[in-house]
Amino acid sequence: MSTICRLAGRKLPFIKVGLDRPNFLQLSRHVTLKPVSQPVRGADHDDHNMSMNRPMSPHISIYAFDIISKISISHRITGTMLGGYTILLGTGALVLPNKVSHYVDALQAMHPGAASILALKLVLAAPFAYHFCNGIRHLVWDTARFLTLSGVHKTAYIMLASTFVMLIALLFK
Amino acid sequence: MALSIALRHANKFQGYSTLSKCLLPFYNNAASVTCASTHTSDFNKPLLRNGNISILPAVCFLTTPNTIFSNVNKSAVIAQNVRKMSGEDHRALWKIEKGISALLVGLLPACVAFPNPVLDNLTAILTVAHLHWGMEAIAQDYCRPILVGNAVSKVALLAVYVLTTTTLGGLLFFNYSDIGIGKFVRAVWALQG
Numbered sequence: 001m002s003t004i005c006r007l008a009g010r011k012l013p014f015i016k017v018g019l020d021r022p023n024f025l026q027l028s029r030h031v032t033l034k035p036v037s038q039p040v041r042g043a044d045h046d047d048h049n050m051s052m053n054r055p056m057s058p059h060i061s062i063y064a065f066d067i068i069s070k071i072s073i074s075h076r077i078t079g080t081m082l083g084g085y086t087i088l089l090g091t092g093a094l095v096l097p098n099k100v101s102h103y104v105d106a107l108q109a110m111h112p113g114a115a116s117i118l119a120l121k122l123v124l125a126a127p128f129a130y131h132f133c134n135g136i137r138h139l140v141w142d143t144a145r146f147l148t149l150s151g152v153h154k155t156a157y158i159m160l161a162s163t164f165v166m167l168i169a170l171l172f173k
Numbered sequence: 174m175a176l177s178i179a180l181r182h183a184n185k186f187q188g189y190s191t192l193s194k195c196l197l198p199f200y201n202n203a204a205s206v207t208c209a210s211t212h213t214s215d216f217n218k219p220l221l222r223n224g225n226i227s228i229l230p231a232v233c234f235l236t237t238p239n240t241i242f243s244n245v246n247k248s249a250v251i252a253q254n255v256r257k258m259s260g261e262d263h264r265a266l267w268k269i270e271k272g273i274s275a276l277l278v279g280l281l282p283a284c285v286a287f288p289n290p291v292l293d294n295l296t297a298i299l300t301v302a303h304l305h306w307g308m309e310a311i312a313q314d315y316c317r318p319i320l321v322g323n324a325v326s327k328v329a330l331l332a333v334y335v336l337t338t339t340t341l342g343g344l345l346f347f348n349y350s351d352i353g354i355g356k357f358v359r360a361v362w363a364l365q366g
Contacts (some may be wrong), residue, residue: 090342094346135277138274
């Protein structure tokens with residue numbers, strides 16, 4: 001021990017400067033210096049975390065992609081589809097040369113068949129029914145109701161059933 | 174020992190220095206020790222550092238003895254934190270967004286059931302508003318500057334504005350010069366196989 005202290009004392013002569021009696025306790029104090037790369041402090045939280053190589057919070061990948069997650073992302077997907085239809089109608093009205101009845105009549109004149117019409121209505125009505133019913137579910141949540149795990153599941157099944165009924169009603173109306 | 178650790182990890186505790194600030198009104202001096210023991214900075218720092226929104230208040234919130242909040246509405250506390258931390262007050266806009274969503278629930282079936290210019294134009298405006306906020310959220314979620322760069326992020330947001338403005342103009346024009354949204358839906362649904 002005394003050897004270690006002496007060696008340590010010899011290696012750190014600068015500490016002795018100004019000290020009449022070297023403090024051996026101080027000299028033998030175990031300090032480990034490790035080179036740690038200075039994290040780059042970026043403009044915001046994300047920058048900082050990425051520079052530190054930290055995993056993304058809240059670690060989305062560790063969770064099962066369960067029915068609730070699927071329903072949640074489906075809401076955005078169906079919303080995007082409906083948004084696409086809306087944008088098509090809006091921009092179509094601006095750029096297409098004829099009135100819309102011209103195109104509807106042209107489509108009818110092609111005699112597309114019952115299956116094609118049903119497919120068309122499905123593509124239009126399914127996202128609408130889903131986004132409509134799940135949107136109501138979101139509005140119910142926004143009033144701070146059913147915000148429990150069982151509430152989230154219960155409303156999910158009610159929503160799916162309502163969507164199915166609404167879709168059937170729309171398709172065969 | 175504790176002090177040296179505290180000093181060494183001063184960076185990590187930066188977030189904590191903000192927490193007791195947002196909860197300050199609800200702390201008495203004794204209670205603030207729970208969080209304030211890790212304080213390395215003064216109370217007068219701006220709450221938002223480098224736009225860094227910390228989730229730490231929630232942690233502090235959970236580790237705080239419940240008795241402190243026994244007579245305080247918790248949601249009010251959370252609301253106050255969020256309001257202070259986000260820098261902007263989004264409560265009014267949130268209410269408008271949700272109000273328009275709720276209106277659309279009744280408006281869309283009404284527009285198809287009773288097609289008329291008033292309902293058509295109302296549908297156009299409210300639908301596009303709803304569409305705009307949805308697309309804005311998507312652009313902000315998936316085109317974050319950290320992922321795609323500042324320029325692309327701004328272009329994406331600009332594209333949202335261009336698309337929704339064009340769509341609103343197009344739909345209003347459609348209602349004015351053509352059959353209108355309600356009758357159009359009926360026409361599509363009247364297609365025979």
